[in-house]
Amino acid sequence: MEHLVIGICGGTGSGKTTLAKRIFKKFKEDSVHLSMDCYYKDNAHLSFEERSKINYDHPNAFDSDLLISHIKDLKEDKSIMHPTYDFTNHRRGDKWEQIDSKKIIIVEGILLFENKALVDLLDVKIFVDTDADVRIIRRILRDVKDRGRTLDSVVNQYLTTVKPMHERFVEPSKRVADVIVPEGGHNNVAVDMIIGTIRKKIED
Numbered sequence: 412m413e414h415l416v417i418g419i420c421g422g423t424g425s426g427k428t429t430l431a432k433r434i435f436k437k438f439k440e441d442s443v444h445l446s447m448d449c450y451y452k453d454n455a456h457l458s459f460e461e462r463s464k465i466n467y468d469h470p471n472a473f474d475s476d477l478l479i480s481h482i483k484d485l486k487e488d489k490s491i492m493h494p495t496y497d498f499t500n501h502r503r504g505d506k507w508e509q510i511d512s513k514k515i516i517i518v519e520g521i522l523l524f525e526n527k528a529l530v531d532l533l534d535v536k537i538f539v540d541t542d543a544d545v546r547i548i549r550r551i552l553r554d555v556k557d558r559g560r561t562l563d564s565v566v567n568q569y570l571t572t573v574k575p576m577h578e579r580f581v582e583p584s585k586r587v588a589d590v591i592v593p594e595g596g597h598n599n600v601a602v603d604m605i606i607g608t609i610r611k612k613i614e615d
Contacts, residue, residue: 414486414512415612416532419519419595420584421539422577423468424549426595430539430605431519433596437606441613443485443513447520449496450478453503462501468521468576475526478518482532485512498558514613521577524584535612537605538588539595543574 417434421427428446435444452474454462465472474494481491490511495504524530524538547569554560585591592601 414514414516415534415609416482416486416516416518417535417537417609418523418530418533419517419537419539420521420523420581420588421541421595422543422546422581423521423573424546424553425539425541426549426597427519427521427539429596430537430592430602431517431596433602434515434606434609435517438515438609438613441513442515442517443510444517445478445481445493445510445519447473447478447518447523448498449494450474450520451496451501451503455502459500465501466572466576467501468572468580470522470525470580473520473522475529479526479528479532482516482518482529485510485516486532488512515609521581522584524587525580530587535609536587536589538585538591540585540591540593541595545594 419427419431431444431446435442450473451467452472454465477494481493484491490509492507493510495506495508496502497504518529518533523533524536530536550569550573551562551565554565555562590605592598592605594601596602
């Protein structure tokens with residue numbers, strides 16, 4: 412089977428996951444969705460306090476080798492065991508999910524374009540570009556509501572690691588993108604154009 416690997420990158424709260432889910436929903440029978448967030452390294456040997464201090468916006472926080480191997484396996488029509496991640500405890504989950512290979516492989520993450528080995532596996536590279544004030548508001552709402560964080564901890568993490576790492580790694584990686592989409596999955600015109608392009612590629 413010929414595969415089309417779509418990479419979606421962008422800063423925290425940019426709308427990249429929303430975009431990935433909309434593409435996945437449109438091609439549900441023919442696609443798989445991998446989130447880089449599930450590929451954080453498992454630091455079970457560290458205490459919760461120590462895990463809380465890790466810079467999760469730095470490339471070293473990710474098990475990129477595992478993600479690379481999984482994309483390669485899917486491209487070779489092999490199934491993978493996709494990891495899960497518990498953001499409340501900063502640990503990899505016990506449950507792994509089997510994912511079978513499909514024609515369309517959607518991969519999204521904040522540092523997807525920072526890693527050349529990952530970029531080389533992508534056929535279509537989409538960067539989601541959203542204003543910083545919108546992204547921080549979305550991050551606060553998500554982390555407080557869904558991940559059990561306090562407002563102070565979210566703001567402190569944003570100022571000490573998220574913002575500096577975005578400026579150092581995420582923003583510069585925009586240059587490798589094939590297309591830049593403002594507001595990501597919330598941009599209906601761009602989503603329709605992307606879906607049309609994907610449909611044409613797989614039909615060809």
